[in-house]
Amino acid sequence: MNRKKFLQLSSLGLSAVSLPSFSPSAQKPIVISTWDSGMAVNAAAWDILSANGKSVDAVEEGARHIENELNCCVGLGGYPDRDGIVTLDACIMDEHANCGAVAGLEQIRHPVSVARKVMEKTPHVILVGNGAQQFAIENGFPKEPAKLSDDAEHAYRDWLKKSTYSPVINIENKKQNGPFAPNFFDDGTPNHDTMGLVALDASGDLSGAVTTSGMAFKVHGRVGDSPIIGAGLFVDNEVGAATSSGVGEEVIRICGTHLVVEFMRQGMSPEQACKKAVERIVKRDPVKAKTLQVGFLALNKKGQYGAYAIQKGFVYSVRSGSENKIHPSKFLI
Ligand code: ASP
Numbered sequence: 001m002n003r004k005k006f007l008q009l010s011s012l013g014l015s016a017v018s019l020p021s022f023s024p025s026a027q028k029p030i031v032i033s034t035w036d037s038g039m040a041v042n043a044a045a046w047d048i049l050s051a052n053g054k055s056v057d058a059v060e061e062g063a064r065h066i067e068n069e070l071n072c073c074v075g076l077g078g079y080p081d082r083d084g085i086v087t088l089d090a091c092i093m094d095e096h097a098n099c100g101a102v103a104g105l106e107q108i109r110h111p112v113s114v115a116r117k118v119m120e121k122t123p124h125v126i127l128v129g130n131g132a133q134q135f136a137i138e139n140g141f142p143k144e145p146a147k148l149s150d151d152a153e154h155a156y157r158d159w160l161k162k163s164t165y166s167p168v169i170n171i172e173n174k175k176q177n178g179p180f181a182p183n184f185f186d187d188g189t190p191n192h193d194t195m196g197l198v199a200l201d202a203s204g205d206l207s208g209a210v211t212t213s214g215m216a217f218k219v220h221g222r223v224g225d226s227p228i229i230g231a232g233l234f235v236d237n238e239v240g241a242a243t244s245s246g247v248g249e250e251v252i253r254i255c256g257t258h259l260v261v262e263f264m265r266q267g268m269s270p271e272q273a274c275k276k277a278v279e280r281i282v283k284r285d286p287v288k289a290k291t292l293q294v295g296f297l298a299l300n301k302k303g304q305y306g307a308y309a310i311q312k313g314f315v316y317s318v319r320s321g322s323e324n325k326i327h328p329s330k331f332l333i
Helices: 003-011 038-049 055-069 111-121 129-138 150-162 248-253 256-265 270-284
Strands: 030-034 088-093 099-105 126-128 195-200 206-212 233-236 240-246 294-300 305-309 315-320 324-328
Touching (some): 030 038, 030 055, 030 294, 038 055, 038 195, 038 315, 038 324, 055 111, 055 195, 055 206, 088 111, 088 233, 099 111, 099 129, 111 126, 111 206, 126 129, 195 240, 195 294, 206 233, 206 240, 233 256, 240 248, 240 256, 240 270, 248 270, 256 270, 270 294, 270 305
Parallel strands (some): 099 126
Antiparallel strands (some): 030 195, 030 315, 088 206, 195 206, 233 240, 240 294, 294 305
């Protein structure tokens, strides 16, 4: 189900969202991902997990699935920056703390797979901009022009009417009071929708991946939390894994997903850990936090999961042997 469909169902009172549930018993394999668009992503990852495949392969496959869809928020169909250029951020991390990332990558369809190549073929963690593109081409990724999805094109044209070239980090806030505030433009189009997914495989190993076109209409060159290990994604195979969506600058400031994993190490459940990280953001600037959205999503070594967001509207998708659902996240404000 895509997000528009989800909205329609919600407004009819026919939401596919289940009641939040906490899973106390161990379950593996399992994959969880941000947003309702995670349902299809999970299905792609599940093909691998259910055949006893490795979590790192599953999360890459899940991310590739949505990169192929050319939707508004991920991949070559994603929202452009202020100059009309689509720049992509992605990362991947496995159970050995191997990790790779790309930022500001242009005209490459599968940034998550380039990130994996960075992880496997270089001594580095992050490649950016032209260097990342050159590396991708050298590794057999074809150059392909971005093709804005209809949603992205429409939203960009709308934004251009009033655009001011100033580095506003909270461009999400066009609609503050709607049921999904602040993630949607006035017409219901989502304006950020990063795909982050974390998985636990049948062998008990954790991995994660993130892919995004980043914040809509960002300043050219801006990098969000998504490709930053410890901000948009963190995996510690002894403890758990976490990912995030929302205003990346706020996540970077608190090393968000690393913090979530450290809270789980101290014994907190995934949901409690996500909540504590959200509280850290809100405490720093409670007034500003009212205008921001950040959601964290976490999975521990036992296959227990949970999420927490600053505001209402963050949802996540879960796929395991016993579940295939969208869950609404709890929220602070
Ligand atoms: N976290 C992303 C960023 O700041 C935005 C999103 O979640 O969609 O680039």
